[in-house]
Amino acid sequence: DADVTQTPRNRITKTGKRIMLECSQTKGHDRMYWYRQDPGLGLRLIYYSFDVKDINKGEISDGYSVSRQAQAKFSLSLESAIPNQTALYFCATSSTGGFGYTFGSGTRLTVV
């Protein structure tokens, strides 16, 4: 099994729908992240969590929310999806020192 698992791998949803992207990890890391990738824009940080009780906004948090259900689980929600949220989403984990980033395989989300 992969160290960081993202579900679903691909999703097409309609504008206005609520959608949740899930991430689970077996690395035992405290820190988890959600990044968004758009062509030509690189990866941008949406939200991050340094431990179960810690949630922080990243560079582009508007329109998104997160839930850290356990050390191993970090979910990203789009409350009302819009087309410009169409992107490739990556979940990642890291050790307490902030190194050893491990990325999931990505979730390709299309909002129509």
Add this chain to the structure above:
Amino acid sequence: AQKVTQAQTEISVVEKEDVTLDCVYETRDTTYYLFWYKQPPSGELVFLIRRNSFDEQNEISGRYSWNFQKSTSSFNFTITASQVVDSAVYFCALILNSGYSTLTFGKGTMLLVSP
């Protein structure tokens, strides 16, 4: 706040050519780490290298080499004798050594290697 700039949006080369991908970073911190990742067409992120700000030695790994120069805040990546399998998007990234920093990425350089 830190920033990573990859000025080359797209590079096209013919197989066996050497190619250098540029990365320039900005930070006021003196201790940090720099990274390169590869994203092949399949989409996953592949870790290539991590370099400590205190270690300016160049590194070579097979056809890959990295040139780190603190004086110019650059961490360039060279592929020697490029191959079609090198076609990918390459990202440079930076994290501070503060313990509370997060990984900041450049916008990436798409490399297309033609046969």
